Amino acid sequence: MLTTLAISGYRSLRDVVVELGRVTVVTGANGTGKSSLYRALRLLADASRGEAVAALAREGGLPSTLWAGPETISGSMRRGEVPVQGTRRTGPVRLQIGFASDSLGYAMDLGLPQRDVPTRFELDPEIKAEHVWSGPAPRPASMLAQRHGPVVTTRTDAGWEGLTHGLPSYSSMLSELADPARAPELLTLREQMRGWRFYDHLRTDSHAPARATAVGTRTPVLAGDGSDLAAAIATISEIGRGDTLAEAVDAAFDGSSLQVEAENGRFTLLLRQPGMLRPLRADELSDGTLRFLLLAAALLSPRPPQLFVLNEPETSLHPDLLGPLAAMVRAASEHTQIVLVTHSAPLASALGDDVTRIELVKELGETRVAGQGMLSRPSWSWPKR
Numbered sequence: 326m327l328t329t330l331a332i333s334g335y336r337s338l339r340d341v342v343v344e345l346g347r348v349t350v351v352t353g354a355n356g357t358g359k360s361s362l363y364r365a366l367r368l369l370a371d372a373s374r375g376e377a378v379a380a381l382a383r384e385g386g387l388p389s390t391l392w393a394g395p396e397t398i399s400g401s402m403r404r405g406e407v408p409v410q411g412t413r414r415t416g417p418v419r420l421q422i423g424f425a426s427d428s429l430g431y432a433m434d435l436g437l438p439q440r441d442v443p444t445r446f447e448l449d450p451e452i453k454a455e456h457v458w459s460g461p462a463p464r465p466a467s468m469l470a471q472r473h474g475p476v477v478t479t480r481t482d483a484g485w486e487g488l489t490h491g492l493p494s495y496s497s498m499l500s501e502l503a504d505p506a507r508a509p510e511l512l513t514l515r516e517q518m519r520g521w522r523f524y525d526h527l528r529t530d531s532h533a534p535a536r537a538t539a540v541g542t543r544t545p546v547l548a549g550d551g552s553d554l555a556a557a558i559a560t561i562s563e564i565g566r567g568d569t570l571a572e573a574v575d576a577a578f579d580g581s582s583l584q585v586e587a588e589n590g591r592f593t594l595l596l597r598q599p600g601m602l603r604p605l606r607a608d609e610l611s612d613g614t615l616r617f618l619l620l621a622a623a624l625l626s627p628r629p630p631q632l633f634v635l636n637e638p639e640t641s642l643h644p645d646l647l648g649p650l651a652a653m654v655r656a657a658s659e660h661t662q663i664v665l666v667t668h669s670a671p672l673a674s675a676l677g678d679d680v681t682r683i684e685l686v687k688e689l690g691e692t693r694v695a696g697q698g699m700l701s702r703p704s705w706s707w708p709k710r
């Protein structure tokens with residue numbers, strides 16, 4: 326289970342460290358940094374596939390993703406005594422994202438290329454450092470593997486041993502060097518992070534893949550675009566938590582039930598509703614109904630991931646559906662850790678009391694965690710480059 330998430334220099338997240346629980350609910354007003362926190366987690370998963378630099382490029386590259394405010398915000402700036410202004414930088418430009426878990430932790434540190442090396446990719450982010458450790462926070466004594474520029478070393482019984490001197494600046498040591506014999510901890514971590522699942526704005530428009538009839542194969546994990554919804558629902562009913570799914574659909578849509586029709590190997594999802602002479606096909610369902618079914622298929626997956634991250638799942642759901650959605654999140658949390666970013670106060674409260682709540686607020690353009698002081702902030706110090 327992930328215990329701490331730390332982000333520094335990423336969009337409005339200048340310096341944020343939060344504790345994660347079994348279920349963590351992230352709330353906050355518009356523009357407070359909720360989606361940025363979601364994206365930061367996704368960047369970590371991208372790093373494990375060697376795709377972090379490309380993902381950052383799609384977001385506009387480092388110049389637009391780096392924190393746009395001053396390196397530090399002084400007390401007098403916070404009190405409004407002096408205007409917010411840039412001060413002489415004391416350190417290099419850095420974007421850092423890391424997490425600790427109850428086994429291994431990982432942090433990556435990205436920056437801009439050094440100007441003395443001529444390149445046409447002068448805005449291309451570079452991975453400057455990466456660290457893997459065991460325990461609750463990065464500490465020199467608990468490091469297991471580290472990367473400084475192109476050089477990667479791992480700790481062995483005999484001390485630090487070099488793995489490579491030539492790792493490209495755009496590759497992560499997780500994706501390139503996860504060698505079961507020489508770097509088993511990198512492999513373990515990589516496989517864990519690759520298994521994290523992210524669902525953000527599942528498509529429900531009239532051309533959404535989830536509305537189409539599709540070839541049905543056993544589908545324990547719903548595709549990110551929902552194109553295998555009918556197969557995923559059929560799989561849950563056959564080998565998974567079919568009862569929980571049926572209860573959720575019954576509670577959400579007043580006595581309705583799901584049915585998957587198979588014809589020549591192609592599956593069509595049907596919703597049978599009381600009072601209707603025929604069930605409705607997926608392409609006839611409303612956006613909110615379809616989104617609820619997509620979330621159900623994702624959350625009740627018979628092959629639960631270590632971590633589920635959901636961004637604003639409540640979009641286009643009627644308030645009446647938030648209770649059943651919260652019930653599914655709780656059911657899913659028996660098998661998986663969940664981070665849920667939401668705008669919806671009713672959803673956040675329907676999740677009950679035993680969840681970790683993080684409320685983000687914005688102060689001088691910077692995301693802060695409401696109610697977090699020096700003492701309640703989880704301990705975290707970024708490893709050196």
Ligand SMILES: Nc1ncnc2c1ncn2[C@@H]1O[C@H](COP(=O)(O)OP(=O)(O)OP(=O)(O)O)[C@@H](O)[C@H]1O
Nearest residue numbers: 336337355356357358359360361389390391392393
């Ligand atoms: N490079 C940057 N430096 C500082 N702030 C930035 C940077 N890029 C974007 N921002 C700001 O970060 C804020 C956080 O955006 P984000 O999308 O995470 O908000 P949100 O909480 O998800 O909002 P919403 O509820 O509207 O979805 C925005 O106000 C945006 O203006």
Ligand SMILES: [Mg+2]
Nearest residue numbers: 359360361637
């Ligand atoms: Mg958002």
